[in-house]
Amino acid sequence: MSLYDDNKQSFMQWCKRGEPMIWLNAAAVTVSTLAVVGLLLLLAVRGFGHFWPAAVMQSNYVLPGEVPVAVMAEHVESESVPIEQLLSAGFNIDTKENFVERQLVKLGNRDVSGADFKWVISQYLQDISYPENAVVIERREWGNFYGYLQSIKERGTKVTSAENNDVWSEFQLRVDRAEKLYKQIEKIEKGDIGAINYRLEKLRLSERKIELNEELSASRRLQIKADLLAERAELDAQYKIMQSQLSELYQEWRRDSFIMETASGKTRELQIATVVHAYQPNGMSLFQKISFYFAKFGEFLSDEPREANTEGGIFPAIFGTVIMVLIMSIMVTPFGVVAAVYLREYAKQGVMTRIIRIAVNNLAGVPSIVYGVFGLGFFIYFLGAEMDKAMFPEALPAPTFGTPGLLWASVTLALLTLPVVIVATEEGLARIPRNLREGSLALGATKAETLWRIVLPMASPAMMTGLILAVARAAGEVAPLMLVGVVKLAPSLPVDGNFPYFHLDQKFMHLGFHIYDVGFQSPNVEAARPLVYATALLLVVIIALLNFSAVALRNHLREKYKSLEL
Structure with missing residues (x-):
């Protein structure tokens, strides 16, 4: 036998052992794992790097044939572009290179220059320096302001200036004071005025309810109205006291101002009340930068969004995502389990049962937007409107449940994920040995007792598997939520101190929709881009945490009932 025949036979035996598929599967898993890890690293670097206090550069931008322009900015990114692209855009560039490097810099000072970001050609940046006294002012509106702190005013009178060494420390003290007043x-x-307004609205609805109730006698109607009027007068008095306190606080909050000088020499007077953060990144030590980074990251997780969702935090979106998934899980689990138990344990196995199973499997593949349209039409326009007529007639024509909200979003996603739970639970029930059921029945247990004490506990890991799949799909859905409850901005959480404390009728924010809104609907795309990366990574982390919690519970149940399977 020749060497060729030996190699051919060895190769055939190697194929018959299935080793090519083993290596192919291992390669596929490796590539998938590297892709996932690479994606997470990209999101982390591009997103969480946004909170690091970047150095502020000052330079002169000198284009050929144009007046030099003083630039103070943060470096965002660099790229190489073909020289033809810049020449076609009107730039007069004298170079023999085929590619030219340009930088995207964050200029800030939008209320002065009109633009936050600008592309500049690197070779025309001259006299680059990083002055330690360069100040970055993060404001509640109009984005960042870059410049030099010149002086501080109190009620229009200058109290300190740049000639004094303590101007920066004095400025920080007044910023801290303004922040406390803002809180x-x-x-x-x-809190206080919101609670009063809530009670006033309840009084209005109570008065309206009395007017609609024709069964009340005239004397009883007058007595109730008198009680409501007295309560309203008390609330109005409290409201006036709160308004007086607010007026005093606003005057104190807006007391101080400061003068900033831009790199081009222009001055601008700003209110300290508008400052969120003020720092000098070029003069910060490594420890100060790390401390600032974690403070900004904590703000991102715990604060409300501002500036069209391009600044601030995303806590309302985190809360809305988690609470919606929890409500959806509470709804979908019992319905899915009951449906699976009926199909497997009680329904007569025949043509109709097979058709139902086919229908359930097909429902799992229906596009999610279809569920959103169904939820809008049935749950909101029909069921919610009927609930308003029966339970909240005094609020009409303003809808209570006849409008998109947290409840209908959770119900819609529960309906969307119901087929997944049914299929997973039914497969778990099918894997339980028949002799366990027969042994329980032989010992005198009824079918219901056998189901409750033997079958369902052993099938609980499969139920958890269905719930895990449901959570993984529901947490990332966006299309149906746009129709049934999610909004661009809803800083008020559905949980507060006002009875009934948990308001299922409120609209809410969601991380998935927040990513869509910031990434594709933002008026300031460059400012929003890092938040898109950070929010996307945070959504992945939250889904992973929810899934890991369910997986841990499933593994615990599996170990607990493993002895019964043996």
Whole structure:
């Protein structure tokens, strides 16, 4: 036998052992794992790097034939572009290179220059320096401001200037003071006055309910109205006190201002009340930068969004995503389990049962937007409108449940994920040995007792598997939520201190829709891009945490009932 025949025979035996498929599967798993890890690293670097205090560069931007322009900015990214692209755009560039490097820099000062970001050609940046006294002001509106702190004013009178060595420390003290006042104002507006407004609205609805109730006698109607009027007068008095406190706080909050000078020499007077953060990145030590980074990251996780969702935090979106998934899980699990138990344990196995199973499997493949349209038409326009007529007639024509909200979003996603739970639970029930059921029945247990004490506990890992798949799909859905409850901005959480404390009728924010809105609907694309990466990674982390929790519970149940299977 020749060497060729030996090699051919060895290769055939190697193929028959299935080793090519083993290596192919291993390669596929490796590539998939590297792709996932690479994606997560990309999201982490591009997203979480946004919170690091970047150095501020000052230079002169000198284009051929144009007046030099003083630039103070943060470097965002660099890229090489063909020289023909810049020449066609009107740039007069004298170079023999085929590619030219350009930089995207964050200029800030949008209320002065009109643009936050600008592309500049690297070779025309001259006299680059990083002055330690360059100040970055992060504002509640109009984005960042870059410049030099010149002086501080109190009620229009200058109290300190750049000639004094303590101007920066004095500025920080007044920023901290303004931040404390802002928190007091926010507490009164959202807490105390919000509670009063909520009670006033309830009184209005109570008065309306009395007018609609024809069974009340005239004397009883007058008595109730008098009680409501007295309560309204008490609330109005409290409201006036709160308004007076707010007026005083606002005057103190807006007391101070400061003068900033831009790189081009222009001056601008700004209110300290508008400052969120003020820092000098070029003069910060490594420890100060790390501390600032974690403070900004904590703000991102715990604060409300601002500036058309391109600044601030995303806590309302995190809360809305988690609470919607939890409500959806509470709804879908019992319905899915009951349906699976009926199909497997009680329904007569025949043509009709097979048709139902085929229908359930097909429902799992229906596009999610179809569920959104169904939820809008049935749950909101029909069921919600009927609930308003029966339970909240005093609020009409303003809808209570006849409008998109947290409840209908959760119900819609529960309906969307119901086929997954049914199929997974039914497969788990099918794997339970028949002799366990027969042994339980032989010992005198009824079918219901056997089902409750033997079958369902052993099938609980399969139920958890269905729930895991449901959570993984529902948490990332966006299309149906756009129709049944999610909105661009809803800083008020559906949980508060007002009875009934948990408001299922409220609209809410969602991380998936937040990514879509910031990434594709933002008026400031460059400013929003890092938040898209950070929010996307955070959504992945939250879904992973929810899944890991369900997996841990499933593994615990599997170990607990493993002895019964043996």
